[in-house]
Amino acid sequence: MEKTRKIKVLSIGIDHYAHDKISNLHAAVADAKKIKNFFTSALQVPKADFCQLHNEEATREAIIAKFRSHFQNLQPGDVAVFYYSGHGSTEPCSPAFVKVGLDNAGGKNEALVCHDSRINGTRNIADKELRLLISEVQHDSTGNHIPDIHFVCIFDCCHSGSMLRDSTIPTRIRLEQWEDRERSLDQYLEGQYQKMAKLHIPRADFILLAACSPEQSALENDEGGYFTTALIDFLEDSYNTKHYHSYAAFYSILREAIFQGTQHEQTPHLEYAGKVDPYDTFLQLQGKALATYPAIVQHDNQLKVNLGAIHGIVYEDVQQQEIPVYHISDLTLPVGSCRVRRVELEYTLIYNFEPDRRRFILADELNDQTVNKYYQDLRVGLCGNSLPLEIRGASDNTAVNKLVKQLRESPLILENSRAKYHLLFNEDNVVLEGTDHETILGFSNYTPACTNILTHLLAQINKWENIKTLTNTKSTRVNPDKMTLSFEYTNYQGEKRTFSNNAVADDERPIVIEYDPDYDSLPYSIKFSHTNVRPLYCYLVHLDRTFGMQQKHEKFTNFLVMREEVCLYDSYTNEDGLDISDSNIDEVEDTFVLIAAKDPLSIPYSLQQLGLEQLYGMTINGSEVMGGERSGQSEDAPARDLTEVNWAIRKITVRTVRKKS
Numbered sequence: 318m319e320k321t322r323k324i325k326v327l328s329i330g331i332d333h334y335a336h337d338k339i340s341n342l343h344a345a346v347a348d349a350k351k352i353k354n355f356f357t358s359a360l361q362v363p364k365a366d367f368c369q370l371h372n373e374e375a376t377r378e379a380i381i382a383k384f385r386s387h388f389q390n391l392q393p394g395d396v397a398v399f400y401y402s403g404h405g406s407t408e409p410c411s412p413a414f415v416k417v418g419l420d421n422a423g424g425k426n427e428a429l430v431c432h433d434s435r436i437n438g439t440r441n442i443a444d445k446e447l448r449l450l451i452s453e454v455q456h457d458s459t460g461n462h463i464p465d466i467h468f469v470c471i472f473d474c475c476h477s478g479s480m481l482r483d484s485t486i487p488t489r490i491r492l493e494q495w496e497d498r499e500r501s502l503d504q505y506l507e508g509q510y511q512k513m514a515k516l517h518i519p520r521a522d523f524i525l526l527a528a529c530s531p532e533q534s535a536l537e538n539d540e541g542g543y544f545t546t547a548l549i550d551f552l553e554d555s556y557n558t559k560h561y562h563s564y565a566a567f568y569s570i571l572r573e574a575i576f577q578g579t580q581h582e583q584t585p586h587l588e589y590a591g592k593v594d595p596y597d598t599f600l601q602l603q604g605k606a607l608a609t610y611p612a613i614v615q616h617d618n619q620l621k622v623n624l625g626a627i628h629g630i631v632y633e634d635v636q637q638q639e640i641p642v643y644h645i646s647d648l649t650l651p652v653g654s655c656r657v658r659r660v661e662l663e664y665t666l667i668y669n670f671e672p673d674r675r676r677f678i679l680a681d682e683l684n685d686q687t688v689n690k691y692y693q694d695l696r697v698g699l700c701g702n703s704l705p706l707e708i709r710g711a712s713d714n715t716a717v718n719k720l721v722k723q724l725r726e727s728p729l730i731l732e733n734s735r736a737k738y739h740l741l742f743n744e745d746n747v748v749l750e751g752t753d754h755e756t757i758l759g760f761s762n763y764t765p766a767c768t769n770i771l772t773h774l775l776a777q778i779n780k781w782e783n784i785k786t787l788t789n790t791k792s793t794r795v796n797p798d799k800m801t802l803s804f805e806y807t808n809y810q811g812e813k814r815t816f817s818n819n820a821v822a823d824d825e826r827p828i829v830i831e832y833d834p835d836y837d838s839l840p841y842s843i844k845f846s847h848t849n850v851r852p853l854y855c856y857l858v859h860l861d862r863t864f865g866m867q868q869k870h871e872k873f874t875n876f877l878v879m880r881e882e883v884c885l886y887d888s889y890t891n892e893d894g895l896d897i898s899d900s901n902i903d904e905v906e907d908t909f910v911l912i913a914a915k916d917p918l919s920i921p922y923s924l925q926q927l928g929l930e931q932l933y934g935m936t937i938n939g940s941e942v943m944g945g946e947r948s949g950q951s952e953d954a955p956a957r958d959l960t961e962v963n964w965a966i967r968k969i970t971v972r973t974v975r976k977k978s
Contacts, residue, residue, distance in 0.1 A: 322467065322601045324362050324396045327387050328352050328369040329380060329429075331403035335373075336435040344537045345402040346371050348473055348545040352400050355549055359556045360602075375403075377431040377439050381450065381506070388454040393465040396600055397454070402542060404430035405474030405535065406441055409499035414445075417516050418884040420872075426500070429474065445518065446506040448590075452519035467593075467601050468523040473542040475528075475535045517890035522591030524564060528575075529583045536583055544585060547574050552599075560645060561598045570612055570623070570693055590871060594927050610643065610696035613667075620655075621664040622697045630699055632660040641698040642670065648696065655697065663918065665699065703731035704779035710742035716765045716939075717742050723768070729776060738778065745939075749774065758929065759936035767939045774864070777926055781864040784924065785908055787966050794915055797821050797965035799848045802911055804828055804969050806841035806895065818969060827906070827970040830895060834975065838894030842887040843869070843909060843969065845877070852876035854917040857885045858924045860908040865928025869909070874917065885911075895973045899934075903975040908968060915963035 330349025332342045353369060356362040368387045370379060388397050407425040414420040428441035447470070455466050502511035510516060528535035528544035536543050551571055555561050562570070568587045575585055611624035624630055641651040655670035708721060708730075721742070724730045738757075739750040748759040749771065758774060760767045802824075803817045808831075816828050830839060847853055855877060857870040869886040877883055888894045897905050912924070 322394050322396045323366070323392070324356065324360060324398065324600065325366045325388060325391070326352070326356050326362060326368070326398040326400065327384060328367070328400040329375050329403065330369070330371050331375050331430070331432055333372045333432070334404070334430070335433050339404065339430065339434065342403065342537065344541040345473070348402040348537075348541045349400065351541065351545060351549045352402075352471075355552055355556075356398075359553065360600075373432055375431060376433045377442060380429075380431060380442060381446075384450050385453065391454055391463060391466050393463060394467075396467045396469070398469045398471065398600070400471045400473075401429050402473040402545060405472065406430050408441065408443070410443075410445070411500050411502050411505070411510075413502050413510070413516060418887065419516065419518055419890065429472070440500070440504060443500070443505065445510070448518055448521050449506050449509055451521040451523055455521060462520065466522065467597075468521070469600065470523055470525040471548070472525065473528040473535055473537075473544045515889070520591060520892055522593050523589070524593050525586075525588040526564075526568065527586040527588070529586060543575050543583060547571055555599070555602075558645075561602045563598055567599050570614060586874075588874075589868075589925065592867075592927065594925070610648070610698055610700070611665075613642075613692045613695045613697060614664075615692060620667050620670055620692070621661075622667060622699055623664060624697075624699055624701070625661050625663040625665055628663075628701050630660050630665050630701060632657065635660070635665075635699065640667070643696045643698065645694045645696060651698075652695070665697075667697065700728045702779065702783055703728060704738065704775055704782065705731045705733040705736035706775070707734050707736045707739040708732055709734075709739065712742050712744050714745050714763055716768065717745070717747060717763050719765070720747070720763075720768050720771065723772070724775075727772075729772070729779065737782075747771070748936075756934050756936070758932060758934075760939050761936055762939040764939040767937065770937070774929065777864045777928065780926060781860055781866060781928075784858060784866060784910055785860055787910060787912070794851065794963045795849055795853065795913055795965040797913075797967055800911075800913060800965065800967055801846050802909075802967045802969055803844040804841065804909075804971065805844065806830060806839050808839070809833055809836055816969075818967065821967065824968040824970075827972045829972045829974060831976050832895065832897050832973045834897070834900075838888075838896035839973075840887075840889040840894045841971075842889075843885045844882055845885050845911065845913075846880065846882040847877065847913065848879055849913075850879060851915050852878050853913045853915065855883075855885060856912040856914075856918065856924055858910045858912070859886075860910065861928055862905055862907070863928035863930050863933040864926075865930065866924060866926045868924050876917070895971065897973060897975050901934075905973045907971045907973070909971070911967040911969075913965050913967070 328349045330346040332345045334341060349369060349371060353367060357364065357367055368383060370383060384399070388399075391397060406428045408428060410420050410424045410426045415424060426441075426443035426445060428443045429447075430441050431439065433439045434441050451468055451470075455463055455468065457463055502508065502516075505511075526548075528542060540546060548571065551562075551567065551574075555567075564587065568585065572585045575583055611622045614621050614623055635657045639654050639656065642653045642655055643650070644652050653671060655667040658666040658668045660666075706724070708724060712718060724740070725732060737752050739754065741748045741750060742763075745763050746759070746761050747763050747767070749757045751757050757778075758771070760771070798820050801817055801819050803815055805813060805815045807813050818824050832839065843857060845855055845857075853876060854873060855870055856868055856873050859865075859867045859869050861867075872883075895907070897903070
């Protein structure tokens, strides 16, 4: 059985602020108490592992000190949760960050307002300071990164901007207007940025659930913040049913509930950085994995499925189908059916949906709340593109034969003897091979527990392949030939080499770089500019050889105007570069896929997944594999063809070749 992860929580709730120009709130502390009740009662987090600071206790100095002391000595496998409820704010960032390309001109720090903010010049806690703090607790005393620390930030506050609400509902805004004073580098967490030999944002692995998008305001009423109230409701429901969502699915449902509950004024936001997986189960909680089928949400009085074109749903493939609808209590017996009206970028609109609600809702309990809850428990039988796979071999092993039967019946796989990937089995041995029949992953002494690993890997490969070949031939609002994607690296002689793809035709030519194993990895950067009239949002997805995908451009919430050049990714500041770590291979290919859009993605984590990394090419002894599914990964859906008219795709392929001795 998988070991239960240890959970440590630091909870901050501030209603009362010392400065008379900062308005007080009424329900932030109440929200923090709800968080404590859930973690200590439902999840039984020990008191020693749950720490809270309220009102006068939550000064800047106290928050920073408690963050360090409470999260020190985190071990691999631990879960750390930092919760904040109170005022959020923004302020101009230091010009030093703009100068080296770590922020845009006019960029702002997003910040948490402390109880004593503004008193005697006391600063808020800026996002760049939180990044330093998270990085600190994810490194040991010698500076080595501690792997597998699951760090989650949950903020019920405003992050930037002010969109005042015109409503008769007694609602307050958790926004403290930013001070028109930029910070110098020495004013960021004991001057740590000023002390750096080269200014960079430190590595930190975390997932952030925020109450609202950067340009919106977080709202509260006398009962609490809308975000925290909805969050606790869903967490308690998941705990009671032992049906746990991944961050991806959980966020999609939570977003719609708050979006509707605040009359479209507030939309929660999910961000991530480093090696995290938004398809992991929330807080790594153990229980029954939810179905792979997507959930139903209500949006603008329409029913939608939280799966769209970017996840592999193609209108031409589903327009004539009668799609089954299931309740999570029984995923074998449909409670109704529906048809597809339209496939959007992130959603699929459905109609002709009349499920039998009487089986789950009593007549005297029928109201908007129970109906909404009922929809949240429904799943629509939609799935994306299938992975062509050759399946070949013979075995008397029961687990192997069950695997083969499962794959042949799964919508994930399209069996094809001429496929690019090959699953070969012989008695107790199973091997997954690639294009040139190289081993991707092998199993000896195959057991049922191996099936979870293998099916998850096949889903990863499917998604990776579809992102790599992603195209949008129907784009008319965004012209890909009006974009320039540049790759720059520094060779071993200290010379900077720049390659610019000025047109789509340039994307087909790989950039070849020589790697010398006697030296460090080669630092590189990727820059982007465009001459489209409309501003564009950019997502830069790195696909590595082990089927990992990482969204490299962390400032994807900022749009780019015409002729503005921006560095999407700089490997030096992220402490990585181009190399060949496996001494058995002489060539590695990395692909960078740029998705430029007129409108932002609300769920950019669809473009993220962890790869095999060091497991690539290895053979696993099945007798040593523990049982249990890898949580949340089964909800990972492949992407296919973007048919929206407001997207364009550009690519850079880098081929790193080992220097011959």
